[in-house]
Amino acid sequence: MDIHEHLLRPAIEKFKAEFGAEPERLFLSPGRINIIGEHVDYSDGFVLPAAIDRYICFAVRKTPQTNRCTIIAKDLGETYTFDITMKVKPVQQMWMNYMLGVLSQLQKPENQFCGLEIVLSSTIPMGAGLSSSAALECGFAYLLNELFDLQIPKKEIAVIGQKSEHAFAGVQCGIMDQFASVFGKENKVIMLDCHSLDYQYFDADLRGYSLLLFDSCVKHSHLTSGYNERRKDVEHGKKILWKNFPEIKKFRDFTLAMLDQVKEEMGAVSYKRCLYLLKEIKRVELAAKAISEGNIEYMGRLLTETHDGLSTEFEVSCKELDFLVENVLQQEGVLGARIMGGGFGGCSINLIRENKAEEVIKAISEKYLENFNIRMKVYHVKISDGIKEYTNEYII
Incomplete structure (x- = not known):
């Protein structure tokens, strides 16, 4: 994807058209994928997310002579204007709540704000499970931190984003999405303990392989x-x-032997749920090691094991996603596939040899359309850097 053509140029041109000047600064806030580790964040487990090369661009200019803040969501065709010094509360436009929730936490006597002009442009597909909300929250917190020298540590930016989602969007999300958006590094995955926020990076050199998301x-x-x-x-x-x-x-320190000992007392359903979680926590550690050692085939097998667990033990899949995974695994060049995210819809994540990717896309798209009369969407993603500022060389 040409980030200049698809993201920066449209944001800059929209800014110039609306505000009659060029933006002073450009910030990019990425979406994320979770390679492996679903539903373990609330069970002392690890997750393995990465930022991806799909972004929200913030084209920004400070207007020190006023307190008026105007934010234009280019892709939605919506504008919101408010006084940045006045106490904020949730509004009808959900996209704006993610940003207002951030601002509400930063409106303190020691933080002196002035007016802003902002245009938002995005290449993160909405509703596909790639965390456009976390990108919006953390990107806004990051630019406020930079523009007004608030001295907020990176971990706190992630926490501010999470709290915004809790308080202003009403979604009791974990910290993974925001953390990945802030801390992502190109060609690195993050093994994150969502409870302690301890983390470490693992190399993820996927040259020769494609990460494809098939949107059901x-x-x-x-x-x-x-x-x-x-x-x-x-x-x-x-x-x-x-x-x-x-x-x-x-x-995470319980063993499968311990789980088996209490199976009857626990009951079949809770046993299946805990069985999945304990196996998934271990898979995250194995996957981090595999990807860092370049053992991509083994990582692919772990992805498929996760899908089997999510489908049969945790039971959060659906017929459409089971169909996508089952059929993609029959294609030549596919190393692994699984449902991604909370479940009951959304995307599958697929690890495919690069030279076979287009053949697989064609075959699966046709099969999916034939069986469900739905045109599957496909997103190519690469592991990328977290939130960053773009330089003036991109101003046109």
Whole structure:
């Protein structure tokens, strides 16, 4: 993807058309993928996210003579204007709430703001599970930090983004999305402990391979209720485990042998949920090692194991995604595939040899259309840097 043509130029041209001048600064805030580690963030587990080369661009100019802040969402065709010094509260435009939630945490006597003109342009597809909301929150926090010298540490920017989503968007998300957007590095994955926020980078040289996201274009209505039910199943299982093994401090330290000992007391459903989680936590560690050592074939097998677990043990897949994964695994050059995200719709993530990618896309797109009468969307992604400022060389 030519980032200049698809993202920077449209943002700059829109800014000049609306405000009659060039933006002073450009910031890029990326979406993210999670290579492996689904539903373990609330169970003392690790996740393995990475920032990707899909961004929200913030074209910005300070207007010190006023407190008026005008933000234009180019792709939505919407504008929001407010006084940046006045106390903010949630509004009807959800995209704006992610940013207002950030500002609400930074409106302190020691932080002196002035007016801003901002144009937003994005190459992160909405609703595909690539965390456009985290990119919006953290990108806004980052630019405020830079423009007004707020001295906010990077970890705090991620936490501010998460709190914004909780308070102003009503989504009780974990920290992974925001953390990946802030801390991403090109050709590196992050193994993150979502509880302690301890993290380490692992090399991810995927030359010769493609990471493709196949968007099922479906979202089943039981995503929220299904998620909450899984949380209850897991909490019940944890209570049984800790009752029998009180010496264990973290859920991830329970063994499969311990789980088997309490299977009858726990019940079949909670047993399946905890079985998936304990195996998935281990898979994250194995995947981090595999990708850093260049053992891409083994990493692919781990992705497929995760899908099997999400489908049969955690039961958060759906017929469309099971179809995509089952059929893509039959194609030559595919190393692994799985559902990505919370479940019940969204994307699959597929690891494919680069020289076979287009053949696989053609075959799966045709099969999916034939079986579900839905045109699957395809997103090519590469592991990229976290939030950063772009330099003046891109001003046109």
